[in-house]
Amino acid sequence: MWVADEQQRAMLDTVRRLCDRDIRPYVQEMDEKAEFRREIFNRFGELGLTGILIPEEYGGLELGYSTSTLVLAEIASVSAAYAVSIMVHWLCAAAITTFGTEDQKQEYLPRLASGELMGAWSLTEPNAGSDAASLRTAAAHQDDGYILNGTKSFISNGGAADVYVAFTRTSADRYSGITAFIIEKGWPGVSFGKKENKMGIRACDTRSMIFEDCYVPTSKRLHEEGQGFRVAMTMMDAGRINNAALTLGIAQGAMREAVKYAQEREQFGKKIGDFQGVQFMLADIKVGVETTAAIVARAAYKKDHGLPVTADASVAKMYSADVAMRAAENAVQIHGGYGYMKEYPVEQFFRDAKIxxxxxxxxxxxxxxxxxxxxxxEV
Ligand SMILES: Cc1cc2nc3c(=O)[nH]c(=O)nc-3n(C[C@H](O)[C@H](O)[C@H](O)COP(=O)(O)OP(=O)(O)OC[C@H]3O[C@@H](n4cnc5c(N)ncnc54)[C@H](O)[C@@H]3O)c2cc1C
Known part of the structure; x- marks a missing residue:
């Protein structure tokens, strides 16, 4: 863990207690049943965590990325699925904070801050993943609004969330033909596909989002028409810093379990932690955690101070994901055959890390x- 100030430490203690009481005892069951519990998200709301990045004037805590990253790592060290759930909620709220009109901010941010509304991010489509600018969901002008038709895929919090920032095509121009909208669950013409049956982060719902002649008034357009790609790229810079913190949390969780097991398990009449081969794996996990923590903290600091952060966010996101994958793999290895069993948390960390x-x-x-x-x- 990187250095937290007094206020952050107090918040982390509270988050830890919440995770220990409301998530950890049920984490395996929720994973097996692929069950998202809204009441856990509501608990995040009661603590103000849902509004951590939202300005105070709209009911948030406005604590910035230096704090959101700490909180996210703490949650992910117990459940990556619930960390994803709040992370995409933050992404939705941050997009409205950064690009919304005053009316949109007044309408959505206080309720996103309290957790009354849950947010999501709808960019990916069946044929537009890495190449997001090739998205096809159409938004055609009609009266004082738009008619949306198309499908978004793999939407985290899909179906569970109340508010979505969704990206559409308003003209053929590859980049300046993309426009973002705020969409609410329950509007006519909005529906969701089946819950995806995933390898990991199973307690976070993932669904496709389908638009069929869905009328959206112009007042729900996020920023100017044709500015959607800029909205997406700007917000994903910030989102990747949180994403990196989330995977740091997985590595920290794997480290905690690996150390505990190495101190308990005996073979050849010794604790397995006495074997240098096991010590090397532990040390590798630790080095990954510490280097990632430094990279994430630097990216968060730069973001909070308005400095360019695109490359830093990508470095942090990529490096941290690889560290988490390796840490989870080493943690399973240290557990031997037991690490392959669902009774031990490292099995879930291993599956969760991949995404x-x-x-x-x-x-x-x-x-x-x-x-x-x-x-x-630039770098
Ligand atoms: C569980 C889950 C949750 C998700 N949550 C969300 C969400 O909340 N909102 C949302 O909008 N999306 C979400 N996604 C979508 C996710 O962001 C995409 O899956 C991801 O961007 C990759 O797109 P793709 O799956 O289409 O893969 P593709 O883009 O088809 O990539 C396939 C392979 O080709 C490689 N590749 C592609 N282009 C290049 C290139 N130029 N150079 C080198 N290699 C390349 C990729 O790295 C990859 O290895 C989620 C996905 C999953 C599985």
Whole structure:
């Protein structure tokens, strides 16, 4: 864990207590049943965590990324699924904070801050993943609004969330033909696909989102028409810092379990932690955790101070996802055969870690972003 100030430490103690009481005892059951419990999200709301990035004037805590990253890592060290749930909620709220009109902020932010409303982010489509600019969901002008038709895929919190920032095509122009909207669950023409049966983060619902002749008034357009790609890229810079913190949390959780097991398990008449082969795996996990913590803290600091952060966010996101994957793998290895069993949390960390090398820009795409920034002379 990187250095937290007094206020952050107090908040982390509260988050830890919530996780220990409301999540940890049920984490395996919720994973097996692929069950998202809204009451846990509501508990986040009661503590103000849902509004951590929302300005105080709209009911949030306005604590910035230096704090959101700490909180997210703490939650993810117990449940990556619930960490994803609040992370995409933050992404939705941050997009409205950054690009919304005053009316939109007044209407949505206080209720997103309290957790009364849960947010989500609808960018990906069946044929537009890494190449997000090729999205096809159509928004055609009609009266004082738009008619939406198309399908979004793999939406975290899909169906569970109340408010979605969704990206559509308003003209053929690849980048300036993309427009974002605020969409509410329950509007005519909005529906959701079946819950995806996933390898990991199973307690976070993932569904497709379907628009069929869905009328959306212009007042729900987020920012100017044609500015959607800029909205998406700006917000994903910030989102990737939180994403990196989330995977740091997985690595921390794996480390905690690996150390505990190495201190308990005996073979050849010794604790397995006495074997150098096991010590090396523990040390590798620790080095990954500490280096990631430093990278995430730096990216969060830069974001909070308004400095350019695109490359830092991609470095953090990519590196942290790989560290989490390796940490979970080493933690399973240290547990031997028991690590392969669902009774031990490391099995779930291992399955959960994988998605973060894929979502919010795959690790290959992060490398593309990093190299592009380097060649542009920015880093
Ligand atoms: C569990 C889960 C939750 C998700 N949550 C959300 C969400 O809340 N909101 C949302 O909008 N989306 C979400 N996604 C979608 C996710 O962001 C995409 O899956 C991801 O961006 C990759 O897109 P794709 O799956 O279409 O893969 P593709 O883009 O088809 O990529 C396939 C492979 O090709 C590689 N590749 C593609 N282009 C390049 C290139 N230029 N250079 C090198 N390699 C390349 C990729 O790295 C990958 O290895 C989620 C996905 C999952 C599985």
């Amino acid at each position: 973060f090398q894929i979502t919010e820009g795959t690790n290959q795409i992060q490398r593309v972003i990093i190299a592009k920034r380097m060649l542009q002379g």
